[in-house]
Amino acid sequence: MANITLLDGSIGQELVNRSGDSATPFWSTTVMLDKPDLVAQVHADYFSSGATVATTNTYTALRERLKTGGLEDRLIELWDTAINAARDARDAHGFGRVAASIGPLFASYRPDICPPAEEAARLYAEVVEALSPRADFLLIETMSSIEQAEGALRAAKKGSLPVWLSFSVDDFDGTKLRSGEALSETVSLIERHAPEAVLINCSRPEAVSEAIAVISRFGIPFGAYANGFAHISEAFLEDAPTVDVLEQRSDLVPDSYAEFVMRWIDGGATIVGGCCEVGPAHIQEIAKKLIAAGHVIV
Secondary structure: OOEEEEOOOOOHHHHHHHHOOOOOOOHHHHHHHHOOHHHHHHHHHHHHHOOOEEEOOOOOOOHHHHHOOOOHHHHHHHHHHHHHHHHHHHHHHOOOEEEEEEOOOOOOOOHHHOOOHHHHHHHHHHHHHHHHHHOOEEEEEEEOOHHHHHHHHHHHOOOOOOEEEEEOEEOOEEEEEOOOOEHHHHHHHHHHHOOOEEEEEOOOHHHHHHHHHHHOOOOOOEEEEEOOEOOOOHHHHOOOOOHHHOOEOOOOOHHHHHHHHHHHHHOOOOEEEEOOOOOHHHHHHHHHHHHHOOOEEO
16 A cells, blocks of 8 residues: 545636626636635635645746736736745645645647746746745646656746656647657656656547556656546647637546556555546545545545
């Protein structure tokens, strides 16, 4: 039996689902300005479901992203709201950790528009500096190319927090990043920057299962948190996409998703959770199966 870190699930989409607001390119950001109390409630519900990590709602709270929506002047307010909500929920629960989420600079799944690593590191430095004093570790998420991950990791190394690095892979070939690069080629990046864990996120669970077989050979703790989309559509890869153009899978109910997770754990994963379209009910089912199997949630 193993000690398993149970991450939370979707944050941004869960907030919008609860708020009742229509999807916009900034759906996970503006809700923090309009209905900030929802943020802490989402974190609290994940802790109640068995999660031991609260991931801050800062995935899109990046200066370069917010410029296009006229929200750049609210950046510090957004960071404060997000990280305070995660910390308050953690403290109210009595234990757990806060992961400071850092996503792609301009758009998810679009490594073709990411800046060179040197420039990306400069742009990421601001959010790393702002979030690090109040988090337990940095979670660099949905990296879709080696260059994209390189930039974020360079910035993260200037801070003092542990770093967990998470890649997004091709929906129908989990051995490849969304850039088309082989996932196995990231091992040199891992060796240079030495993150504490390597993960796979925001990809179909079937593709994640393939990816797990690759990263299990990297020699560091690993895991995954998949999404519940049918696939990332071409419409979502256009400028200023909204999440409503993505099709949610009807078959990925809590029990079926948890079965995928348990297979990843059988393959050696020790960090698991959920991404988009994976909510508190899914996390609760994972927790139930982990306990039944004799694992310890840490």
